[in-house]
Structure formats: structure tokens, C-alpha cells
Amino acid sequence: MRIAIIGTGYVGLVTGTCLADFGLSVTCVDQDEQKINLLNSGGVPIYEPNLEDLIQKNVFAGRLTFTTALEKAVKESKVIFIAVGTPPNDDGSADLKQIETVAQQIAYHLNEYKVIVNKSTVPIGTAAKIKEIINEYQTLSHPSSVISDSSSVIPAKAGIHPSSPSSLRGEHTQNFLPLQGGRIKVGVKHPFDVVSNPEFLREGSAVYDFTHPDKIVIGTDSDRALKIMQEIYRPLYLINTPFVITNPETAELIKYACNSFLATKITFINEIANLCDKVGADVHQISKAMGLDGRISPKFLHPGPGYGGSCFPKDARALCHIAENFGYEFKSLKAVVLANNRQREMMVEKITHLLKDLKGKTIGILGLAFKQNTDDIRESSSIDIIKMLLQEGAKVKCFDPLAMKNAKKILPDITYCENEYDTALGSDALIIATEWNQFRNLDLNKIKKLLKNPIFIDLRNLYEPSQVKALGFIYEGVGRR
Ligand code: NAD
Numbered sequence: 488m489r490i491a492i493i494g495t496g497y498v499g500l501v502t503g504t505c506l507a508d509f510g511l512s513v514t515c516v517d518q519d520e521q522k523i524n525l526l527n528s529g530g531v532p533i534y535e536p537n538l539e540d541l542i543q544k545n546v547f548a549g550r551l552t553f554t555t556a557l558e559k560a561v562k563e564s565k566v567i568f569i570a571v572g573t574p575p576n577d578d579g580s581a582d583l584k585q586i587e588t589v590a591q592q593i594a595y596h597l598n599e600y601k602v603i604v605n606k607s608t609v610p611i612g613t614a615a616k617i618k619e620i621i622n623e624y625q626t627l628s629h630p631s632s633v634i635s636d637s638s639s640v641i642p643a644k645a646g647i648h649p650s651s652p653s654s655l656r657g658e659h660t661q662n663f664l665p666l667q668g669g670r671i672k673v674g675v676k677h678p679f680d681v682v683s684n685p686e687f688l689r690e691g692s693a694v695y696d697f698t699h700p701d702k703i704v705i706g707t708d709s710d711r712a713l714k715i716m717q718e719i720y721r722p723l724y725l726i727n728t729p730f731v732i733t734n735p736e737t738a739e740l741i742k743y744a745c746n747s748f749l750a751t752k753i754t755f756i757n758e759i760a761n762l763c764d765k766v767g768a769d770v771h772q773i774s775k776a777m778g779l780d781g782r783i784s785p786k787f788l789h790p791g792p793g794y795g796g797s798c799f800p801k802d803a804r805a806l807c808h809i810a811e812n813f814g815y816e817f818k819s820l821k822a823v824v825l826a827n828n829r830q831r832e833m834m835v836e837k838i839t840h841l842l843k844d845l846k847g848k849t850i851g852i853l854g855l856a857f858k859q860n861t862d863d864i865r866e867s868s869s870i871d872i873i874k875m876l877l878q879e880g881a882k883v884k885c886f887d888p889l890a891m892k893n894a895k896k897i898l899p900d901i902t903y904c905e906n907e908y909d910t911a912l913g914s915d916a917l918i919i920a921t922e923w924n925q926f927r928n929l930d931l932n933k934i935k936k937l938l939k940n941p942i943f944i945d946l947r948n949l950y951e952p953s954q955v956k957a958l959g960f961i962y963e964g965v966g967r968r
Pocket of ligand 1: 585607797
């Protein structure tokens with residue numbers, strides 16, 4: 488079976504590569520020419536453990552290709568996955584422009600029955616919207632075939648093609664407002680189904696997660712599409728992966744419910760940790776005890792500087808917004824969003840409290856990525872904390888094993904170091920901001936000699952407070968001292 492993946496980012500590239508490894512023929516499409524050229528020359532635009540090897544293996548086997556040519560990929564494929572971005576708008580709602588554009592592009596090139604699978608995280612009703620867009624656009628000729636006879640094309644302001652979906656009125660239609668000489672109705676309608684198949688992989692273990700998922704969620708009203716989806720995921724049946732088969736709206740909400748619940752769990756333990764700081768309790772013991780309760784589970788009970796990344800922050804905000812659109816105020820989730828923002832500020836307060844005044848102080852930061860094993864710095868708490876420290880007049884030196892290249896684009900004026908020890912050298916305090924494994928076994932005696940003041944602030948609770956203090960450090964974690 489031939490598959491096209493539109494959008495070759497974290498999700499699209501991992502999905503495409505892993506499906507190719509399942510034995511399917513996969514074409515990964517992206518509009519970013521640089522990304523596709525890099526992939527075609529053997530490079531990999533993101534870091535994910537084992538991804539590079541898997542790409543090489545499947546490209547070599549002839550099952551995985553990369554292209555910017557969406558039309559060809561759509562025409563040749565039976566199943567088209569959409570894996571483009573759904574970034575947040577200023578009001579927290581999900582921006583669906585990329586999804587709408589891709590749906591429109593797919594519509595132009597439908598040439599037989601196809602299954603369109605949405606893997607992006609999208610508001611409830613988006614599968615229906617994709618269906619509506621494809622239905623309406625697939626009978627229109629492609630804009631490139633517009634006859635540029637100015638006498639027969641009415642000015643853009645004068646009207647909108649009656650069959651243009653309201654969501655796409657405006658810029659998409661202005662260049663090809665049709666009368667007799669403009670875009671024409673071609674009248675051919677091919678059947679298709681839209682499936683919602685949200686993705687639950689975690690950056691930093693994306694290949695493993697895709698190939699060993701806790702669940703596969705398939706939202707569809709079509710038996711025909713369901714059979715094709717089951718065929719695609721057949722290798723996962725063999726390892727007894729549970730499948731949740733439901734309607735598209737439920738599948739869409741499942742994704743937001745999972746991410747928002749995890750964001751809530753993290754925020755809850757962060758607030759317990761903040762309380763521990765006030766009352767002198769130890770959050771590690773509390774997490775352990777809570778995790779031993781079978782109803783709670785030990786995962787996502789690690790306190791820290793607040794959740795970040797490309798998913799939890801935007802998905803929690805988007806779900807608040809979705810609820811509002813349906814006339815419901817999601818009070819607990821709104822509180823989570825506020826508490827998570829405050830968590831970063833509380834970390835800066837912690838640093839300020841230990842250093843007295845930040846002005847002119849040099850702070851060494853270990854970790855820029857929003858979590859370990861990724862180069863992704865989107866909504867990273869470390870980056871937000873650095874920005875606040877700079878605002879308070881501090882100087883920042885930092886080190887991250889993978890994320891410095893990305894960080895330099897948004898924080899060009901801080902000092903990037905070779906390693907952990909270079910970061911400690913001459914700093915007034917050392918702060919662990921990301922839980923990289925290599926930060927877990929630092930030579931603390933060496934660090935102490937390199938620091939101006941022996942202040943060690945462990946925002947990921949990687950160290951045992953008593954052991955660090957025994958070496959003569961002033962130590963503070965999150966919810967434990
Ligand atoms: P990304 O920004 O890394 O990748 C999106 C890609 O789509 C980019 O390479 C972009 O160039 C491409 N693109 C946009 N418009 C296009 C078009 N018209 N034609 C071809 N390519 C186009 O995004 P991501 O992190 O992979 O996330 C994709 C979706 O998956 C989002 O909805 C996200 O919420 C969801 N998701 C992400 C993760 C994650 O960990 N990153 C996990 C689960 C779900």
C-alpha cells in the first residue's frame with residue numbers, strides 16, 4: 488500500500504519512517520524545500536533517538552522517499568496522512584490554516600478513492616471540516632489552470648466563488664475568482680473518507696512510542712476506511728496494541744483529554760512541591776507514596792519548572808478555547824494553564840531568593856530543551872526562565888547537549904558553553920533546567936571549584952539534597968532541600 492505523509496516535522500517524519508519500516512511504501516511531503524533537500528542528502532532535520540538509522544534503512548530499501556511534489560504523492564497514494572502544524576493563535580485557539588490549505592491541495596488532486604487521515608492535533612469537528620473542504624474543492628480546477636484573461640475575471644473585491652467554503656474565503660480565492668474564463672467546475676467527484684487518528688508519541692522517544700504505543704485511536708464513520716487503517720497498523724495488532732475505534736469527534740477530543748490530563752497531573756505535583764517548599768516536606772516521598780496508589784500511577788509525578796514543549800501548553804489552552812466555543816467554561820484546566828505560567832516565575836523567585844539580587848550576576852544554566860533527548864525548545868521552561876533572568880539584569884551562560892543550535896536563533900546574546908564545567912566556570916550559581924541524563928552525574932567537587940559561589944539549584948530534582956549539601960553547596964530543588 489502506498490502512503491503519503493503531508494508535513495515532515497516531528498510527527499510526520501517519525502510516522503512516515505515507522506510506517507515504511509512496517510513494510511509500506513511511504514512518500515513524505517513537505518513544502519520546506521531545505522528540509523526535503525537535507526533529507527534527500529542523508530541528513531535529518533530533527534533529533535530523535537534511532538530515527539536516523541531507521542530513515543537510512545528504509546530509504547536504502549526503497550520504501551521511503553522525500554519530496555516537495557504534493558500532487559504526485561497524493562495521486563499515487565491510497566492513504567494520505569496530514570501531519571502539519573496546528574500552532575496556537577494569540578487567543579489560545581488552534582490555528583488551522585495549514586490543515587485547511589492541505590485539505591484544499593488534496594482535493595485538487597484526488598483521482599480515485601482515498602483515505603485522508605488526520606494525525607495533527609485539531610479541535611473537535613475538524614475531520615468534518617476537512618471533508619467539507621475536500622468536497623467543495625475537488626470539483627474546482629487547480630488555481631494553476633486559471634485562464635488569465637483579465638476581461639473575464641472579476642476583481643477580487645467583487646465577490647467570492649459561491650462554492651468556496653466560508654473558512655477559505657479571502658486570500659485563497661482572490662486570484663482565481665471565476666466567471667467563464669476563471670476557474671471552472673470540472674465536475675469529477677471521487678469518493679474519499681476522512682479519519683481522525685491522533686498521535687500520542689513523545690518527543691525524545693518518538694520512534695519507540697510509535698512502534699510500541701499504549702493505544703491506537705481511530706475515529707471514522709466508514710467501514711471501508713477502518714479496514715484500511717487496520718491493515719496499516721497490522722504490525723501493532725501482532726504486539727497486542729489496544730485499538731479504540733470511535734467516531735472522529737471522540738477521537739479528536741481523546742487527544743486533547745490525554746494531553747490536558749497529563750498537564751494537570753504535572754501541575755498538581757508542581758503545586759504540591761511548592762507547598763513542600765513552604766512547609767519543609769519532601770515532594771519525592773509524596774510522589775512515591777502517591778504513585779504507589781494504583782489509582783494514580785507513578786508517571787508524570789515529577790515536579791519541576793512547569794511543563795513545556797510543542798504540545799501540552801498549546802493543547803491545554805486550545806481545549807479551554809474549544810470548551811468556551813461550545814459554551815462551557817473548563818475551570819480546572821484554565822487554572823492549570825495559569826499555575827503552569829506561574830511555576831516559571833516561582834523558579835525565578837527561588838533563584839533570586841538565593842542570589843539576593845540578580846543584577847550583574849552570572850547564572851549558569853544546564854539544559855535548554857523542554858525535556859531530555861530532544862533539540863526542541865518550543866515553550867521550554869528553561870528558555871522562559873532565561874528570558875526572565877535577563878530582564879532582571881543577570882548574565883546567562885548555558886549548555887545543552889542538543890538544543891543550543893535552536894536556542895541561538897531566539898537567544899543570540901547569551902553565552903553558549905562547550906560543556907557543563909565551562910558553564911559553571913565563574914558563575915554565581917549553577918541551575919539544572921532540563922533533566923538530561925548526563926547532568927545526573929556531574930563531578931560536583933570540580934563544579935564547586937569552578938563556581939564563584941557554591942549555589943546549586945536543581946529544578947529537576949536530579950540530586951539527593953543531603954549529598955550535595957555535604958559537599959558544601961547551598962542546594963535547592965523543587966519541593967525538597
Ligand atoms: P512541525 O512543525 O514539526 O511539522 C509540521 C510540518 O508541516 C513542517 O515541516 C511544515 O513545513 C509542514 N507543512 C506545513 N504546511 C504544509 C503544506 N501545505 N504542505 C506540506 N508541508 C507543510 O509539527 P509537529 O511537531 O510534527 O506537529 C504536527 C502536528 O502533530 C501538530 O498538530 C501537533 O500538535 C501534533 N503532535 C505533535 C507531537 C509532537 O511531539 N511534536 C505529538 C503528537 C501530536
